[in-house]
Amino acid sequence: MEIIAVYGTAMVVMAMIFGLFMTWGVGANDLANAMGTSVGAGAVTVKQAIGIAIIFEFLGAVLAGGHVTQTIRKGIIDPTPIISHPEILVFGMLASLLAAAVWLMIASAKGWPVSTTHSIVGAIVGFAIVGIGPEAVKWDKIIKVVFSWIISPAVGGVISFILVMSTRKLILDTDTPLKNAKKYAPFYVFLVGFIISLVTMFKGLKQLNLDLSIGGSIFAAICFGALTGFIGWLFIRNVEAHEDDDRTFQFASVEKVFTPMMLFTACSMAFAHGSNDVANGIGPLAAVVSIVGSGGEVLQKAPLPIWILLIGGAGIILGLITLGYRVMLTVGKKITELTPSRGFCAELAAASTVVIASRTGLPVSTTHILVGAVLGVGLARGLGALDLRVVLNIIISWVVTLPAGGIMAMFFYFTLKGLFS
Amino acid sequence: MKTTSPFANLLRQSPFKPVQQHMRVVSRCVEEIPALFDAMIKKDQKQIDALAAKIGELESEADQIKNVFRLHMPKRVLFAVARRDLLALIQQQDIIADTAEKIGQIVTQRDMEVPESIEEHLLNLVQRTTDICSQAAAMIEQLDELLAVGFGGKQSDLVSEMITKVKRDEHNIDFLIGDLNRALFSIEDQLKPVSVMFWYKLIDLIGEISNQAENMGDRLMLFIAR
Numbered sequence: 001m002e003i004i005a006v007y008g009t010a011m012v013v014m015a016m017i018f019g020l021f022m023t024w025g026v027g028a029n030d031l032a033n034a035m036g037t038s039v040g041a042g043a044v045t046v047k048q049a050i051g052i053a054i055i056f057e058f059l060g061a062v063l064a065g066g067h068v069t070q071t072i073r074k075g076i077i078d079p080t081p082i083i084s085h086p087e088i089l090v091f092g093m094l095a096s097l098l099a100a101a102v103w104l105m106i107a108s109a110k111g112w113p114v115s116t117t118h119s120i121v122g123a124i125v126g127f128a129i130v131g132i133g134p135e136a137v138k139w140d141k142i143i144k145v146v147f148s149w150i151i152s153p154a155v156g157g158v159i160s161f162i163l164v165m166s167t168r169k170l171i172l173d174t175d176t177p178l179k180n181a182k183k184y185a186p187f188y189v190f191l192v193g194f195i196i197s198l199v200t201m202f203k204g205l206k207q208l209n210l211d212l213s214i215g216g217s218i219f220a221a222i223c224f225g226a227l228t229g230f231i232g233w234l235f236i237r238n239v240e241a242h243e244d245d246d247r248t249f250q251f252a253s254v255e256k257v258f259t260p261m262m263l264f265t266a267c268s269m270a271f272a273h274g275s276n277d278v279a280n281g282i283g284p285l286a287a288v289v290s291i292v293g294s295g296g297e298v299l300q301k302a303p304l305p306i307w308i309l310l311i312g313g314a315g316i317i318l319g320l321i322t323l324g325y326r327v328m329l330t331v332g333k334k335i336t337e338l339t340p341s342r343g344f345c346a347e348l349a350a351a352s353t354v355v356i357a358s359r360t361g362l363p364v365s366t367t368h369i370l371v372g373a374v375l376g377v378g379l380a381r382g383l384g385a386l387d388l389r390v391v392l393n394i395i396i397s398w399v400v401t402l403p404a405g406g407i408m409a410m411f412f413y414f415t416l417k418g419l420f421s
Numbered sequence: 422m423k424t425t426s427p428f429a430n431l432l433r434q435s436p437f438k439p440v441q442q443h444m445r446v447v448s449r450c451v452e453e454i455p456a457l458f459d460a461m462i463k464k465d466q467k468q469i470d471a472l473a474a475k476i477g478e479l480e481s482e483a484d485q486i487k488n489v490f491r492l493h494m495p496k497r498v499l500f501a502v503a504r505r506d507l508l509a510l511i512q513q514q515d516i517i518a519d520t521a522e523k524i525g526q527i528v529t530q531r532d533m534e535v536p537e538s539i540e541e542h543l544l545n546l547v548q549r550t551t552d553i554c555s556q557a558a559a560m561i562e563q564l565d566e567l568l569a570v571g572f573g574g575k576q577s578d579l580v581s582e583m584i585t586k587v588k589r590d591e592h593n594i595d596f597l598i599g600d601l602n603r604a605l606f607s608i609e610d611q612l613k614p615v616s617v618m619f620w621y622k623l624i625d626l627i628g629e630i631s632n633q634a635e636n637m638g639d640r641l642m643l644f645i646a647r
Contacts, residue, residue, distance in 0.1 A: 033428045113427035164571075173574030251569050327426055334429035341569075371431055378499055381571040384435025386499040390427045 027319025036331025060274025072283025126406020153372025189232030
């Protein structure tokens with residue numbers, strides 16, 4: 001208890017610095033991947049992508065980021081055994097943040113496709129095992145989370161497969177592809193607004209003192225979807241229709257209809273990312289702030305202060321501006337095969353999956369889900385060639401990241417403990 | 422800091438682009454053949470040499486594209502169509518270019534005189550062969566559109582019609598070759614025996630082009646088969 005009273009401020013400052021470091025890494029990699037698709041399709045420029053990211057990342061974190069933050073903060077470990085030693089949890093959370101951030105740096109330098117989510121979960125579990133004891137880890141919850149890492153990319157893949165098939169049925173494989181594209185495009189944009197807002201609003205806005213009923217949520221989501229659909233219609237109504245063109249030549253025009261539509265999926269990706277990945281950095285930060293603020297209350301009953309979400313958002317934006325823009329350019333250049341119509345399906349599928357996971361409080365990897373969604377397009381025979389070695393690499397780094405993050409967290413935990421006592 | 426984006430590496434260049442690029446070069450090879458035979462009729466040796474050289478250059482260009490393509494076909498890549506079929510397709514396209522080159526070589530290495538009685542038949546055959554080759558190329562150009570609709574639906578019906586047309590034309594070309602062989606046989610005694618031998622060889626080679634165009638159609642049929 002005395003340690004917290006003496007060093008409380010220093011601990012909070014450290015947590016803020018480590019949290020910024022961690023979210024910076026998230027922004028530099030993860031978010032850049034998510035936004036790169038729209039950049040590559042030519043829907044938005046890098047500058048516009050950064051602008052969209054700033055707005056929607058914050059919105060995602062503030063409106064829908066609470067559930068995952070709770071999970072990271074107190075959902076996967078049970079600190080009851082150390083009620084009389086709250087400083088252990090503070091050191092642990094600081095160590096976890098630092099371990100995850102450092103592991104992210106190492107992996108990035110080596111070019112390994114690791115997930116920020118996996119790093120932080122591995123780190124927290126690693127600390128809990130040595131700091132509190134293996135029984136403090138809520139293994140049932142961990143199994144759920146790990147299971148969601150396998151399931152979520154598959155769900156993303158299935159949704160994008162269905163979306164790709166629907167675009168074929170309704171638009172591409174008809175006698176008048178362009179006419180149908182213009183007819184159905186507002187509906188697809190409606191879907192973007194509808195799904196994201198419905199998942200977010202459905203019993204999810206308690207922190208804003210906004211508790212909508214089922215009917216109310218659906219009604220509000222329809223209104224929001226209709227609004228986005230209308231804006232989408234404004235964007236695409238000017239795409240010129242050459243009705244006499246050969247069907248084949250109309251495909252290029254169909255892609256032109258989908259290009260502005262990817263602006264909406266870019267927004268939804270940033271929102272989804274904000275709702276899930278910001279938590280990786282700020283969950284531990286929130287835990288430290290709560291323990292120190294309450295004078296050593298490890299059970300953390302205090303609600304999540306909005307300013308912590310803002311720090312998380314700021315870190316991510318910083319990462320995106322300093323390094324992420326380069327990643328976006330690289331991704332954008334490399335994925336020209338993902339034409340707007342296919343990219344739209346992949347992004348909508350990925351964003352929906354991530355938002356659903358966020359709502360359930362499951363920390364998932366946006367990048368992996370997007371990879372799953374792209375594989376879904378590939379399985380619909382919509383892409384010329386997909387390098388499956390990437391999937392193998394992901395699985396390998398997935399398996400390596402959990403123990404690596406854990407071991408580093410153990411190391412930092414003992415170092416911090418030694419420093420402060 | 423390197424890119425850890427697994428996403429960027431996931432999407433490889435579509436294999437259809439190099440296949441189409443290759444076929445365009447192959448087409449240009451074959452398109453020189455009618456002019457080559459015109460020059461033979463006019464006995465313009467300079468023109469013959471120039472055209473044969475051009476065919477040779479185009480054939481090397483096609484070879485280069487094929488080699489690069491084959492190097493970039495690793496096994497653990499999920500292609501929209503079977504890897505085996507893609508490799509076979511480009512092989513068939515390449516045989517067309519090789520055949521055009523062989524024709525060019527024979528007519529430069531030997532001063533082949535075109536017997537007047539087969540002139541018309543020969544020019545007709547060569548023209549029809551060029552036509553079938555451009556039809557095959559048009560078929561290959563449809564690969565992007567096929568990909569857009571997942572190798573099904575109306576687009577595959579369209580390609581399926583193109584394939585049927587190629588097959589029908591190949592059948593007709595077989596008859597033309599039969600007629601030409603017959604015409605050649607009737608004047609055999611008036612020609613030098615070795616010349617006759619090479620004329621049969623040339624006709625065979627010209628026939629090989631339409632055969633390969635048909636094979637390409639068969640291969641494409643596998644792409645759209647459900």
